[in-house]
Amino acid sequence: MLSSTEVTLSGSYIGASSSPAELGFYWGTSSNSLTNKLTVSSVTATGTDSGTFEAHLSNLVPGKSYVFQAFARVSGTGTYSSDEQVFYAGTPTVFYDTQMTTPLWTAYPLDSSHMGSLSRPSGWSYNPNIDEKYQVRVTDGSYSNSTYSRGHMCPNGSRNGNATMQAQTFYVTNQVPQIQPIIQASAETKSPVILQVSKGARNYANQTLLRYMAEGAVEYAKELGWEHPQIVLHLDHGDSFELCKSCVDMGFSSVMIDGSSLPYEDNIALTKKVVEYAHKYDVTVEAELGVLAGVEDEVASEESHYTKPEEVIDFATRTGCDSLAISIGTSHGAYKFKPEQCTRDPKTGRLVPPPLAFDVLHGSSSVP
Numbered sequence: 001m002l003s004s005t006e007v008t009l010s011g012s013y014i015g016a017s018s019s020p021a022e023l024g025f026y027w028g029t030s031s032n033s034l035t036n037k038l039t040v041s042s043v044t045a046t047g048t049d050s051g052t053f054e055a056h057l058s059n060l061v062p063g064k065s066y067v068f069q070a071f072a073r074v075s076g077t078g079t080y081s082s083d084e085q086v087f088y089a090g091t092p093t094v095f096y097d098t099q100m101t102t103p104l105w106t107a108y109p110l111d112s113s114h115m116g117s118l119s120r121p122s123g124w125s126y127n128p129n130i131d132e133k134y135q136v137r138v139t140d141g142s143y144s145n146s147t148y149s150r151g152h153m154c155p156n157g158s159r160n161g162n163a164t165m166q167a168q169t170f171y172v173t174n175q176v177p178q179i180q181p182i183i184q185a186s187a188e189t190k191s192p193v194i195l196q197v198s199k200g201a202r203n204y205a206n207q208t209l210l211r212y213m214a215e216g217a218v219e220y221a222k223e224l225g226w227e228h229p230q231i232v233l234h235l236d237h238g239d240s241f242e243l244c245k246s247c248v249d250m251g252f253s254s255v256m257i258d259g260s261s262l263p264y265e266d267n268i269a270l271t272k273k274v275v276e277y278a279h280k281y282d283v284t285v286e287a288e289l290g291v292l293a294g295v296e297d298e299v300a301s302e303e304s305h306y307t308k309p310e311e312v313i314d315f316a317t318r319t320g321c322d323s324l325a326i327s328i329g330t331s332h333g334a335y336k337f338k339p340e341q342c343t344r345d346p347k348t349g350r351l352v353p354p355p356l357a358f359d360v361l362h363g364s365s366s367v368p
Contacts, residue, residue, distance in 0.1 A: 006058040007087050007095075009038075011070035013080075014050040019043075022073040023053045030131065031067050031084055032348060060089045065129045086130050092154035094127075094173050098134040102176050106153040116161030127171035136172045151176045183217050186231070187224035193217075196234045199243060211251050237288075244274045248283045256286040256325070264311065271319040279320070289315050290327025 009025050024039035040053045060066060066089070070082040085104075086096040092108035126132050153174050159165040168174065179195075186193045195214055202210060214233040221229035232253035238244045244255045257274040259267035271287045278285045290307030307326040316324055342351040 005060045005062060005089060006056065007060065007066075007089075009055045009057065009068055009070070010052065011040075011054075011072075011082065012046075012050070012052045013072045019051075020072040021075045022071075024071060025055055026069045026071060026081070027057070028067055029064060031350065034067060034069055034084075060087075062089050063129065064089055065131075084134075086134060088127065088129055088173065092168065092174065094130075094153075096130060096134065096173055101134060101136045103153050103173055106174060108154050108158070110158050114159055114161050114165065115157065118160040118163060118166055120156055120160070121167065121170045124170050124172050124175065125167075127168075127173040130173055179213065179217060180220070183220050183231070184224065187221045187226040187229070190226060192230035192232075194232055194234050196236050198236045199239060202235070202247070207246070207250050214251075234286075238274075241270060241273050241277075244285075245277055248278050248281055252283060254284040254286065254322075256288070258288045258325075260288040260290060260327070264315075268315060268318050271315075271321055275320045275322075284322040285320075286323045286325060287315070287319060287321040288325040288327075 011023065011025065013020060013023070020043075022039060023043060024037060026034040027036045027038060028034045038055045038057065040055045043051045043053045045051045066087045068085050068087060071079055073079040083097075083099045086094075086098055088094040088096065092106040094106050095104045096102075097104050126135050152169055153176065154169050156166060156169050159169045182193060185191070195217065197205065197210060210233065214231065218229050218231050221231060233251070235244065235247045235252055235255040237258045238247065238255055239258055241257075244257050247255050255274065255278060257271050259270040262270065267287075267289065271285070275285045275287075289311060290305055306328060312324065312326070315321075339351060344350070345352050
């Protein structure tokens, strides 16, 4: 992002059987008007079946919202599109994830004229410039006097010199949940908590900060009266021995080694190596056997290979893993439904995925 009137868009693809014939972005001022097409010519390969690409868009109108959708056209298989993202060219400028209903980042200028002594507003409200269907389900004042802790992306104190600008810091598109309410609830109910991070989240958040965040959560729970807090830090979908070892060395309580994409014997060898190292430090290990179609962080598969029951005992015995994620569902992580699985909304013309049935142990299900 360069300013509120121009933006650099980034996209990526993974699992392509061949290099995409065309990459780019659809964009417009709403999800129903993605009529503009921006094709990119430069692609950075990150693997034999993956890559990243960028495009620059300028002359955006301040105060307007724009919806973007990355696409990749692969010869012989069709065109694939990402989830929609929203860019609000306001103050603060917001790049918003419509699936997670949370801002990915905000940007805003700051000088003394923006700061003052206006009283803090009492509640949160929708951002009128972004479609409400993309926003967290709240109404004005619904967070007032609650123990739920929101983290301002653009702080109230950076905009309390102007009532209009200050009000924008209390749009739900300018907040993300924080760890305090989780610890408060766990201390009150004496319920165990797993703080889970992926490889990507660890790289982004910094491993040292994550370690002390978890330790701080334990101390905070003690302050709240929980004498022996049961709070652990877990690595999800570790993809190498080196990553798991690093997490063990940094004080993680447990790690997951996901060798499910490897041949059976290679998965056993990798998992056993992680187990032998982790158990020296009383760190538990989760393994995975079988693969579900979908994408989660940096783990992706186009096809499902269900766990074979006859292999479970052999795998667990030979590796010594403490828990095992098995593949018995229909989809996993960021799963893209096929058009024939969806119904079309008669009002908007959009394809609507089928309802999810929460009756599987690993992965979501598209089976009603």
